Amino acid sequence: MPERNGHVLLGVNALILGYLPAAWKSPRLTADAFHSGDYWRQIGAIAERGTLDALFLADSPSLGNPGQDANPAKLDPTVTWAHVARHTSHIGLIATASTTFNDPFELAERILTLDVVSGGRAGWNLVTSRDPQAAANFGLDGVPTREERYARGAEFADAVVGLWDSARTGEELSLDGEHLRVSGRLCAPASPQGRPVLFQAGGSPQGRALAGRLADGVFTAELTTETAVPHYQLVKDAAQQYGRTRDEVKILPGLLLSLGSTEEEARRRSDELHEASPAAYSARWLSQAIGFDVSTLDLDEKFPSEVLDAPLDPATFTGSIGFRESILQKIRATGPTVREYLRETRYSGSGHGGFVGTPEQLADRIEEWYRLGAWDGVNLQPDVLLEGLEVIADEVVPILRRRGLYRHEYETSTLRGHFQAAGPSA
Structure with a gap:
């Protein structure tokens, strides 16, 4: 480097x-x-x-x-x-x-x-x-x-x-x-x-x-x-x-x-804190961040093109454009199911x-x-x-x-x- x-x-x-x-x-x-x-x-x-x-x-x-x-x-x-x-x-x-x-x-x-x-x-x-x-x-x-x-x-x-x-x-x-x-x-x-x-x-x-x-x-x-x-x-x-x-x-x-003192301990800590949070927290946050109601998607299917490729209307979208772009770019690059992405956000972040x-x-x-x-x-x-x-x-x-x-x-x-x-x- x-x-x-x-x-x-x-x-x-x-x-x-x-x-x-x-x-x-x-x-x-x-x-x-x-x-x-x-x-x-x-x-x-x-x-x-x-x-x-x-x-x-x-x-x-x-x-x-x-x-x-x-x-x-x-x-x-x-x-x-x-x-x-x-x-x-x-x-x-x-x-x-x-x-x-x-x-x-x-x-x-x-x-x-x-x-x-x-x-x-x-x-x-x-x-x-x-x-x-x-x-x-x-x-x-x-x-x-x-x-x-x-x-x-x-x-x-x-x-x-x-x-x-x-x-x-x-x-x-x-x-x-x-x-x-x-x-x-x-x-x-x-x-x-x-x-x-x-x-x-x-x-x-x-x-x-x-x-x-x-x-x-x-x-x-x-x-x-x-x-x-x-x-x-x-x-x-x-x-x-x-x-x-x-x-x-x-x-x-x-x-x-x-x-955590080990990676396993850190993941366990993250899991415990997420599971002690409101059950729909991650889905609600993601819905607000990308401007699409994630609760309407099949958890075991990949994100559809209507979510990933939908044009952004700055006049109606109220969220952070920077957050939205970083999230959608990550989803396009890795191709997870909705369930996989919501779980992965525990470890790899949401907008940040x-x-x-x-x-x-x-x-x-x-x-x-x-x-x-x-x-x-x-x-x-x-x-x-x-x-x-x-x-x-x-x-x-x-x-x-x-x-x-x-x-x-x-x-x-x-x-x-x-x-x-x-x-x-x-």
Whole structure:
């Protein structure tokens, strides 16, 4: 495999209790864990013990469906991370927040405030929202079309970045767009890291263009290196087209984890957690992800062409295009029956990639994809957050260090500094 300078970037997507619905059954969790300040303090302390680069936490403007969402209730990430910032000194703290149901001035101020009080460790993961229930919560009759959401999202990103810069330069932002009008400047102090780190989530053409133009990182979904390597190059190419260097935007796909001391133990753990989850969880999630009711299919037949080859109508499909493409590409390549695929998602991931195995095997996966140029790093998503995060910090990170792929201690104190210290891309 080719040599690469620097080290891999490691993030953890803190999915409240874990990515599987049965995570709440962990004997280490209390009934009020997710809204306990001490729980989040533990998460920050463990991540920093492993010298991880960043923690991600998503906002949710509506109550989720427990049949499709392992964590249907969520707290505001910027407030949660402000609490964690008080008890940590180096870990980056990234809040996922929507451009569809937020105001750019208010969000820019909130993220910059977190950045200032954390000493330059804040980031924003930009998403658009597609949930009709969220729209109703904001007094709207429905969700804007995909094109409208992305157009507003692009203007929103320009507004937020311009407002962050206004805090440094003292110059007012004047933006008069088709979807947004913003005039003024933030009153907060300038960012200790220049500006908060900006992530873009997703793999659509509009998302790639936005990432190439403005983002410092992309939180994407990839299932195979055959699709990940070309997507990696597309985003890097887009950055160059906008006059930036290829290294200015980092690619960190998500990876769902179940870890054990042996592969057999890890698979047993994954099976037990899946079987303790709602019986229809996998089928419901897959139906939402690909835009087809999987419950109508024969479990012991292969996916029909009406599913695999159906043209996508962006105007009516409400899911993630990136997730849908990665799932259908994997199904086409392997040709499983519906039952086989639903079982395989326990081990290979759904929209995000999946991994079931030992810490050593996970280090192999991280190293292989990094050296192939499929990612600059990875956003790890444990099945049970608290337990999985400890294994990452205490077992996976030391293996990566021994291989020369990860630092032994923090070399920088800001999130942007962590990204820059990771070294140039191949």
